[in-house]
Amino acid sequence: MAITLKELLDSGAERLSLELVWGEGRLDRPIEEKAINRPGLALTGFFQYFAQRRLQVFGLAEFTYLKSLSTADREARLRGILEKNVPAIVISRNRNPLPELRALAEEYGTPLLRSTMITSHFINECTLVLEELTAPRDRIQGTMLELMGIGVLLQGQAGIGKSETALSLIGRGYSLVADDVTEVVRTNEGRVVAFAHELTRYHMEIRGVGIVHVPSLFGVAAIRREAMLDIVINLHPYTNDAEEDRTGIEPGSIEVLGIKFPFYSLPVSSGRDMANIVEATALNYKLKMLGHDAAKELDEKLIGRFLRKTAG
Amino acid sequence: MAEEKIILREFKVLNKYGIHARPAALLVKTAGKFTCDIFIGRKGAEVSAKSIMGLLTIEGHHGSVMHVRIVGDDAEEALAEITELFENKFFEE
Numbered sequence: 001m002a003i004t005l006k007e008l009l010d011s012g013a014e015r016l017s018l019e020l021v022w023g024e025g026r027l028d029r030p031i032e033e034k035a036i037n038r039p040g041l042a043l044t045g046f047f048q049y050f051a052q053r054r055l056q057v058f059g060l061a062e063f064t065y066l067k068s069l070s071t072a073d074r075e076a077r078l079r080g081i082l083e084k085n086v087p088a089i090v091i092s093r094n095r096n097p098l099p100e101l102r103a104l105a106e107e108y109g110t111p112l113l114r115s116t117m118i119t120s121h122f123i124n125e126c127t128l129v130l131e132e133l134t135a136p137r138d139r140i141q142g143t144m145l146e147l148m149g150i151g152v153l154l155q156g157q158a159g160i161g162k163s164e165t166a167l168s169l170i171g172r173g174y175s176l177v178a179d180d181v182t183e184v185v186r187t188n189e190g191r192v193v194a195f196a197h198e199l200t201r202y203h204m205e206i207r208g209v210g211i212v213h214v215p216s217l218f219g220v221a222a223i224r225r226e227a228m229l230d231i232v233i234n235l236h237p238y239t240n241d242a243e244e245d246r247t248g249i250e251p252g253s254i255e256v257l258g259i260k261f262p263f264y265s266l267p268v269s270s271g272r273d274m275a276n277i278v279e280a281t282a283l284n285y286k287l288k289m290l291g292h293d294a295a296k297e298l299d300e301k302l303i304g305r306f307l308r309k310t311a312g
Numbered sequence: 313m314a315e316e317k318i319i320l321r322e323f324k325v326l327n328k329y330g331i332h333a334r335p336a337a338l339l340v341k342t343a344g345k346f347t348c349d350i351f352i353g354r355k356g357a358e359v360s361a362k363s364i365m366g367l368l369t370i371e372g373h374h375g376s377v378m379h380v381r382i383v384g385d386d387a388e389e390a391l392a393e394i395t396e397l398f399e400n401k402f403f404e405e
Contacts, residue, residue, distance in 0.1 A: 240344050246337040246364050298368070299333040306330035306373030 002030035003133045005088050005111055012129035016115055016122060021097060023088070023111025031055060031087045034130040036123050038062065043077050052084040055126070058101075059092045059119030066098060075100045082108040090126075092119040136257050137185040143204075144177035144194045144227060145169055147282040151194060151227040153182060153256075154278065156235030160268055163204050165235070168275030175224040176214050179204035184229065186257040195226035231262045231285050233278055238269035248284070248295040317348075319382040319391050324375065327401035331372030333364075335402035340364045342393050348384025350394070355379060361394070 006027040012018060020027075032053040039056045041049075043065055066074050082089075082104045089105065091097055094116040097105070105112040115122050142155040143162045147169065154162045163179055170176055178196030185193050196202070202214050202223050215223050232254050244265060245251055254263040264281050268274060287294065325331060331339070343350045343361035350361035352370060358379060359366030372378055378398075382390050397403075 246340050247333040249333055295333060302332045302368060303329045306332065306371070307328075309371070309376075310328075310330070310374040 002032045003034075003130070005029050005031060007133055008129065009113075011133060012126070015129060016126055017094075017117050018090070018113055018115045021091070021112040021114050022102065022105055023109070023113075026109050026111045029087050029111065031130070034127070034134050036126055036130075038119070038123075039081055040065070042081050045077060045080065047080060047084075050081075050084060052086050054086070055088055055090055056081065056086050057090045057092055057119060057123060057126075058095075061119075063095060063098075071100070074098070075104075078104050082110050086110060088113055090115060090122070092117055092122045131188060132185070135185050135187065137183065138257055139181060139183050139197070140256065141180070142182050142232075143179050144182040144196070144229075145278075146175045146177055146224050146227040147279060148174070148286060150282045150286055151177075151230045152278065152282050153194065153229055153232045153261075154235065155232060156268075157237075159207075160235045160237065161274060162235060163206055165274040165278055166204065167206060168273075169278060170214065170218055170222045172275065172279070173221070174279075175222055175227075176202070176204065177224050177227045184257055186259065190259060192229040192256050192259055192261075193226050194229050201225075229256060229261060231264065231282065232256070233281055234263065234265040235268050235274060236265055238267040238272075247299070249293075249299060316383055317385065317387045319380075319387045321380045321382075321391065321395075323378050323380060323395070323398040325372045325378060326374070326398065327404050328374055329404070330374050330376070331367060331370065331378075331402075333368065334404070335372075335397070336364050336367035338397055338402055339367055339394070342397060343390065345393075346384070346386045346390040348382055348387045348390050350390055351381040351383075352378050 004027065008031065009018060009020065009027065033051065035054050037051040037054040037056050038059065040062060043062060069077065078101055088111040090113045092115050094114060097112055102112065117125065142153045143166045145152045145154060145166055154165060156162050166176060166179065177194055181197060182194050183197055187193060203211055204214055205211050244267060252263040253260045262285060266274065266277055284294065327335065339361050351358040352361045352367065353359050354370065358381065359370055361367065380394060
């Protein structure tokens with residue numbers, strides 16, 4: 001999936017200390033490859049292999065080399081690169097573009113950008129920004145909370161009480177990330193980050209009350225901008241024959257952006273304090289992560305005892 | 313008033329590990345489908361088959377004999393399914 005130069009500038013200008021030198025009207029150009037190229041070899045006239053779909057970064061080495069050339073050569077080599085219709089040229093170390101480069105950029109309609117960062121830092125950081133912008137993402141139904149460092153996505157049919165449960169948990173000091181609609185992005189490390197759409201961020205809807213602004217009611221401690229997803233909890237209406245996990249030894253799983261997460265389905269019925277149960281589920285998961293699986297340990301204790309009795 | 317249906321049976325625990333968590337969960341799930349009351353245990357110490365924590369206390373190790381008492385309208389159907397669980401070693405070794 002290609003992103004445009006505008007998207008890169010919108011989300012990365014500050015992080016990359018990046019400014020546009022020329023090319024206001026050309027920002028809709030796609031960056032088709034998310035890697036970054038230093039066009040050293042191309043400047044020497046070698047074009048048998050040239051990564052022309054990538055951003056081209058001119059650093060100190062490129063500048064020093066260009067300055068060693070005659071004006072005519074310099075113009076010709078630069079033209080060779082711009083002819084390839086590269087997505088954009090970035091000058092690092094906050095240097096001024098050479099007059100030839102500026103003129104050619106305008107001639108070919110290639111945006112020219114400048115960063116104050118040194119080249120290697122810019123390349124590292126820009127690669128990260130491009131990775132984030134092109135990472136697999138989705139928008140899923142569910143309320144995202146953070147409980148003691150555990151990222152919990154609360155799902156369930158409309159009206160089952162996701163927001164109300166979230167509200168109770170917020171009242172107990174936990175944090176809201178997103179209400180009802182959660183944006184998720186997969187990171188390079190194979191984890192999933194969840195956050196709210198910026199328009200509705202930190203708001204939630206409580207039936208009968210309407211839309212509320214969570215930090216205004218509960219303070220800034222009640223919200224988090226984003227959280228890593230750890231478990232998915234589904235709320236379902238109580239029935240006698242639902243396939244619930246009665247021991248917790250073999251929890252189910254669910255895939256989000258191709259990654260498996262533990263999935264717990266909790267039955268809702270009158271008198272069950274769902275916030276309390278969601279809290280216990282998250283705590284029990286945390287305990288398991290610390291290497292203490294209560295259900296399994298009790299089961300092993302039972303089996304050990306039964307086997308001794310059978311033998312005796 | 314019609315007499316309430318009561319069924320009494322005895323089952324031997326056949327699987328190697330006895331009624332540990334997984335078989336207990338199977339029993340609870342099966343018992344939960346019926347409206348009748350189902351009790352399992354040793355003589356004089358029985359628990360509801362709809363309670364997982366109860367089932368873990370009856371110490372149903374391999375070779376032990378469990379009394380099953382079923383009370384209610386759908387007792388026959390419940391007995392059939394519970395028999396299946398015991399006879400098939402709760403679907404484990």
